[in-house]
Amino acid sequence: MTSLTSxxxxxxxxxxxxxxxxxxxxxxxxxxFNIIVTPNFLHTQTLAVNISQVxxxxxVAMGMTLVIATGGIDLSVGAxxxxxxxxxxxxFMSEFGQAYPVLGLIGALFFPLVAAxxxxxxxxxxxxxxxxxxxxxxxxxxxxxxxxxQVLTNGNLQTFSxxxxxxxxxxKILGFPFQGWLAxxxxxxxxxxxxxxxxxxxxxxxxxxxRAAKLAGGPVRRVKIGAYVICSILSGxxxxxxxxxxxxxxxxxNGNLMELDAIAAAVVGGALLQGGKAPIFGAxxxxxxxxxxxxxxxxxxxxxxxxxxxxxxxxxxxxxxxQARKE
Amino acid sequence: xxxxxxxxxxxxxxGGVPALRSxxxxxxxxxxxxxxxxxxxxxxxxxxxxxxxxRRDEGTVDFAGxxxxxxxxxxxxxxxIATIYQELNLVPxxxxxxxxxxxxxxxxxxxxxxxxxxxxxxxxxxxxxxxxIDVTAPLGxxxxxxxxxxxxxxxxxxDAKLVIMDEPTSSLDSSEVEILFGVVRELKSSGVSVLYxxxxxxxxxQICDRVTIMRDGQTVGCRAIAETTKLDLIAGxxxxxxxxxxxxxxxxxxxxxxxxxxxxxEVDKVAxxxxxxxxxxxxxxxxxxxxxxxxxxxxxEAARSIxxxxxxxSGAMHLMGREFEPSEPSEAIRARIGFLTEDRKAxxxxxxxxxxxxxxxxxxxxxxxxxxxxxxxxxxxxGEFIQKLGIKTSHMDQPIRELSGGNxxxxxxxxxxxxxxxxxxxxxxxxxxxxxxxxxxxxxxxKFVDDGHAVILISSEFEELVEGANRIVVMHEGKAVSELTNxxxxxxxxxxxxxxxxxxxx
Numbered sequence: 001m002t003s004l005t006s007x008x009x010x011x012x013x014x015x016x017x018x019x020x021x022x023x024x025x026x027x028x029x030x031x032x033f034n035i036i037v038t039p040n041f042l043h044t045q046t047l048a049v050n051i052s053q054v055x056x057x058x059x060v061a062m063g064m065t066l067v068i069a070t071g072g073i074d075l076s077v078g079a080x081x082x083x084x085x086x087x088x089x090x091x092f093m094s095e096f097g098q099a100y101p102v103l104g105l106i107g108a109l110f111f112p113l114v115a116a117x118x119x120x121x122x123x124x125x126x127x128x129x130x131x132x133x134x135x136x137x138x139x140x141x142x143x144x145x146x147x148x149x150q151v152l153t154n155g156n157l158q159t160f161s162x163x164x165x166x167x168x169x170x171x172k173i174l175g176f177p178f179q180g181w182l183a184x185x186x187x188x189x190x191x192x193x194x195x196x197x198x199x200x201x202x203x204x205x206x207x208x209x210x211r212a213a214k215l216a217g218g219p220v221r222r223v224k225i226g227a228y229v230i231c232s233i234l235s236g237x238x239x240x241x242x243x244x245x246x247x248x249x250x251x252x253x254n255g256n257l258m259e260l261d262a263i264a265a266a267v268v269g270g271a272l273l274q275g276g277k278a279p280i281f282g283a284x285x286x287x288x289x290x291x292x293x294x295x296x297x298x299x300x301x302x303x304x305x306x307x308x309x310x311x312x313x314x315x316x317x318x319x320x321x322x323q324a325r326k327e
Numbered sequence: 328x329x330x331x332x333x334x335x336x337x338x339x340x341x342g343g344v345p346a347l348r349s350x351x352x353x354x355x356x357x358x359x360x361x362x363x364x365x366x367x368x369x370x371x372x373x374x375x376x377x378x379x380x381x382r383r384d385e386g387t388v389d390f391a392g393x394x395x396x397x398x399x400x401x402x403x404x405x406x407x408i409a410t411i412y413q414e415l416n417l418v419p420x421x422x423x424x425x426x427x428x429x430x431x432x433x434x435x436x437x438x439x440x441x442x443x444x445x446x447x448x449x450x451x452x453x454x455x456x457x458x459x460i461d462v463t464a465p466l467g468x469x470x471x472x473x474x475x476x477x478x479x480x481x482x483x484x485x486d487a488k489l490v491i492m493d494e495p496t497s498s499l500d501s502s503e504v505e506i507l508f509g510v511v512r513e514l515k516s517s518g519v520s521v522l523y524x525x526x527x528x529x530x531x532x533q534i535c536d537r538v539t540i541m542r543d544g545q546t547v548g549c550r551a552i553a554e555t556t557k558l559d560l561i562a563g564x565x566x567x568x569x570x571x572x573x574x575x576x577x578x579x580x581x582x583x584x585x586x587x588x589x590x591x592x593e594v595d596k597v598a599x600x601x602x603x604x605x606x607x608x609x610x611x612x613x614x615x616x617x618x619x620x621x622x623x624x625x626x627x628e629a630a631r632s633i634x635x636x637x638x639x640x641s642g643a644m645h646l647m648g649r650e651f652e653p654s655e656p657s658e659a660i661r662a663r664i665g666f667l668t669e670d671r672k673a674x675x676x677x678x679x680x681x682x683x684x685x686x687x688x689x690x691x692x693x694x695x696x697x698x699x700x701x702x703x704x705x706x707x708x709x710g711e712f713i714q715k716l717g718i719k720t721s722h723m724d725q726p727i728r729e730l731s732g733g734n735x736x737x738x739x740x741x742x743x744x745x746x747x748x749x750x751x752x753x754x755x756x757x758x759x760x761x762x763x764x765x766x767x768x769x770x771x772x773x774k775f776v777d778d779g780h781a782v783i784l785i786s787s788e789f790e791e792l793v794e795g796a797n798r799i800v801v802m803h804e805g806k807a808v809s810e811l812t813n814x815x816x817x818x819x820x821x822x823x824x825x826x827x828x829x830x831x832x833x
Contacts, residue, residue, distance in 0.1 A: 196699040198691045205688055208677035215636075215666065215674055216689040216742065217657035276679050 022321045023268060023285045026314075030292045038299045048177055050295055052169070052245065055179035056081075056238040058287035060258055061265035062183075062190055063231030065283040068266050069194075069207045070224050071275030072127055072134035074231050077262055079145025080119045081239030081255025084112035086149040088240055089158040089249050092165060105164050109240065116236025117229055119145065124225030142259070149251035159248040169244030179241050183284070186234070191280045199223060200278070207275025264311065265290055268318040289314065329392060331356045331520050332377075332489060337386035339372055346372045348544040350386075352522075354489065359511060359521045361531045361552070364541035365564055365733070365761030370524055373541070374491055378403045378410050391488060409482030410491040417478055419467030424449040426466050427481045452480045456510045472503030479510055483519070490514060491522045494759065496530060500621055508534050526759060528557050542566055564762050587612040590648075591749055591781050594633065597642035603628035604805040606642070608783075610750065615772075615782045617796030619821055625805035626785045627669060630752045633783070634666040635659040647749075660689055665743030669754040669785070671732070675739045678728035682720050683709045685727045686738050690745045712741040716771060733764025740771060751775065754785045769795070789818045801825060 034041040060077050067074045088108040091097050097104025119141055126137040171178035194200035202223045205213040214220045235255070243249045267273070268289055269282025293314060297307040332354040339347040347369045354360045364370050375381040377388065379397035388395045390406060397403040400410070417426045424445045433444040449462045458476055466474055475495060482490050492511075496504045511521055511534050523535055531538055532552060540548045540563040548563050562568055592610040597603070603625045610616050618626040631637045633644065635653030644651045646662055653659040656666070668674040677685055686709050687694060694701050709723050716737045720730055727735055736756065743751055756772065757765040769791070776782050786792050792799055799811045801824045809824055 192699070196702075198695050198700060201684065201688075201691055201700060205677050205680065205684070208679050209673075211674045212677050213688070215634075215656055215668055217655075217660040217692070218688070219657065276677070 022318075023270065023282065023289065026317075027285065027289055027292070030289065030296060034292070034296055034299075038296060041299075044175065048172075048175075050291055051180040052177040053295070054287050054291040055177065055183040056241050057258070057261050057265055057291060058183045058284045059179075059186060059234050059238045059241075060231075060262040061269070061283040061287045062187060062280055063234035064259075064262040065266045065269065065271050065278050065280060066190070066194075066203065066227045067134070067231045068263075068271045068273060069203050069275055069278035070227050071207045071210070071273075072224070072227070073138065073263065073273070074123060074228060075135065075138040075259045076119060076123060076141035076145055077231065077235040077238075078255035078258035079142050079149070080116050080232050080235040081242065081258055082146045082149040082251045083119065083152075083239070084116045084236035085239035085243040085249045085254040086153050086158070086251045087112040087115055088165070088243055089160050090152060092162060093158070093160060101164075108165060109168075112240055113233055113236045116232045116239075119236075120229035120232025121225065123232065124228035127228065128221040128224035146251065146255075149254075153249065153251050155251070157248055157250050161247060166244045166247055169241045169246075182237075182241075187280050187284055190230075194278045194280060199226060203227060204276055204278060207272075207277070209276075261287075261290060261311075264315045264318075268314060286318075330354060330389075331358075331391060332522075333387075333389040334373070334377065335387050337373065337376060337388075338384045339376060339381060340384055345544055347376075347383075349546070350541065350544065351546045352539055353549070354520050354522060355536075356488075356520055357515055357518045358537065359515055359523055359535045361523045361525065361535040361538040362541065363525070363528070363531070363538060363560060363564060365763050368541040368564070368761070369544040370541055371493075372544075374410070374493070374522075374524070378408060378491070404485060404487075407486060407488035408491065409485060409487035409489070410493070411475065411478045411482065411495060412493055417466055417474060417481075419474075420465055422464060423453075423460065423462040423466050423469070423477055426477055427452065427462075427484055429481075431485070448484070449480070452484050453477075455483075456480065456506075456513055458506070470503065472499045472506060475499070475507065476510060479514075483514070487519060489520045489522060491524070493524045494526065495523075496525065496527060504530070526761065528560055531560075532557070540564055561762050587614075587779065591646065592633070592651075593645040594629075595643050595645075597629075597632055597644060598640050598805075599628060599632045599637040600640065602805050603632060603637070606632070606802070606805070606807050608800045608807060610781045610783060611797075612749075612781055613776060613779050614797045615776055615784050615795050617784045617786065617792040617799040618802055619792055619799045619811075619825060620802035621825060624802040626802055627754055628805070629802065629807075630666060630754055630783065630785060633659070633752060634664060657692075660746060660748075663747065663749040664752065665689070665746055665748040665750070666752045667739055667743060667754060667756055669758065671735060671739065671759070676727050676735055679726055681724040682713070682718070682727050682730065682738055683723040686712060686723075686741050686745065689742050693746075708745060712745060716741055716744075717767060731761075731764075733760035733768070736760050736764065736768060737771075740768060744771075744775065748780065750781050750783065752783045752785075755787060756784070757786070757788065757791065789821055792816075793818050793821060799824075 040046060060081070064074060064077065091111055092104040092108040094104070097107065123138050123141060126132050126140070127134050167178060169179060173181050194203065202213060202218045205218060206220055206223055210220060238258070239255055242254050265286035266283050267286070269284070269286030270279040271277055271282065290311060293310055294307055297310060330353045332352065334350065334352040337347050337350040338345070350369055350373050352362065352373060362370050372381065376383045379399045379402055382398065390408065395406065397406055427449045428445045433441045433448065435441040446462050453460065453462070456476060458473070460469065460473065466477060479490065495507060499507060514521055523531070525531065535552045537549060537551050538555065538560065539546060540560065542564060589612045590609055591612055594606060594608045597606045606625065606629045608616060618629060620626050628637060632639060635655050635658050638654065639652060651662065653662065659666070677688070683705065687705050691700070694705055706723070712718070713720060713723060718737045718741070719734050727738060730738070740756070753772065757768050760768065772782060784792065784796060793816050796816070797813050799816060799821065800807050801809045801811065811820060811824060
């Protein structure tokens, strides 16, 4: 890790360093603002709330970052969350799940993720093999995925009391929410994948110049499909976490507008929409910034509608900084 | 007569590194002036200062009798300096007329575009250059040559006094080059000056009046073209002496040994589509086989079929005696074939990746250890190639886009050499690189072949084929039509072989 940061500083001059660390600076400003203005901000309770909220955005944003690195986009992440979130209670509340609680719990974690994997496979094949524009290809599941989830649950809110499953969203390790640790572990793993594995190198090469990557023998289709599959599985996981937090699955609301948060977090984190860059920890930083802005406005009594405008302003600033960096 | 353009004592640094140390350039009105030099000599920096993309550190620029301080390409355009870039900045999906009049559309009632007038004006401008095409058709439906001429027409319509052409012929075939030259002469006769940047020295003697030579950020000479020779110009760019070069030949490809008897690749009546309908060739160990032919004769398609990019519709290939029909490049690479593509930017480099990452891109499957890339071996290997091929880079982690064309090409060549191929297919390996790098690349190729490997060489530079190839397969309209064998191939013989088939079908 140290060798990588030293390489990075060598590449960027002093002037561009400021721009490339715009995200960290923004985070610092928000923190300082909150410490001064927001009551009880420096409280472990506040930290825990924010971590449990940000983890789902961060997990999805990391998957989105991989897809964006190939020059694609995945609009279906929110719908996949709804789908996997709807499946889990159906499994552990079924007769089988009630009769064999351990198997029910494993199944409730396993099958929703398999369903998410299949969604990713579907997206990947349409993009990489049938060569449909990613924004259109993933629009299919964006529309139908949530529909399927609502049909599965008859549009009902499924409430449950199942502490073993809810641990996913409410458990704590060393005083911090379980899903925060999970997001961190996923980030470390994906960072390794992007920077150290052959798959990661191909991923960046395909985003940087797809034809060159293909001519150098790169498995373009497989790598692209892989990116969509990882993104979907992570979305499925995020869907489970949301259900676990609420002890209820609402197919109509689970993951609603998540695609926008995830794309925004990835872009704020430094992902280039034309591909070729996959800043995993940047995605986390982006997610944290978006969550904190949301929290700041909420905690200071600003209405939700205004919060949306603030979010748009962050994206605008991120895009501006990206443009400036290019020159 | 006062010069139209006079640049003197231009200096420019990029972060402490001097790009221009003392550059000067003078262009007379109505003159076609060539600007030559190796990559990195400072030609493009000088032009970018002229067109306002860069700001000079020191020096003076006078244009049309006044000191010039343009700070953007738009200002330069308004002042009468038009630039035709290698990558055309036109809109392929819009009509020819729209592209020509864009930004200065004739209007009726002050707000509606007067299309009949726009078309008329466009036709008139193009007619001046002897081009008659449907100006309402989308620009993209025409050849690169026509598109380039449209870009020039656009420049002329804006009353340019100086037109800068950066490698204008690099993607044109010989008949299209003739049309372009006609346009250049027309510009000259109407008093417009042309600054002509090209690596093809032969062209300069056909259309230029004077030539300015740059080396290491300095202007080292300015000569009337009539009083100089090609050797003289090469010597000037390299900073070497003309006799020395004359004794060693124009390329470094010459002097190959006789090929071995062992056949490595046999291609038999292969077809992949309308652009490659009947291609046969045999390749021996230790041999360079050239593919001769004009643009569109099927040379690149032949290479693509061997590399598994286009699938065979008929015919067969044998590699080391075994049947061979790759369905993907990765399969061809595993069979120890490498393919250096013609278009470095579009099909070669990954611009934002480092020299290291670009160099090992084709080798990745072999660098995998315990599920990850073996970074130590990667660095060692890259370091070795940087040294062996003399790649000029500040660090192996420098982004490849910051390297000069010649050094990028060496990295790509290293990408393939690193896979230890038996056969290398080289499509225009020295296009767009300067004379120095060209000779170094030729030396690398020669050595590769002398080590007992085989090369299929596609080149528009006849001297490379004539001096380097053991045999030349002549192609025409997707077919291999004849074969020439060295010794005995001369540039004349090759031209005749190409022309013969050209006439036969005409």
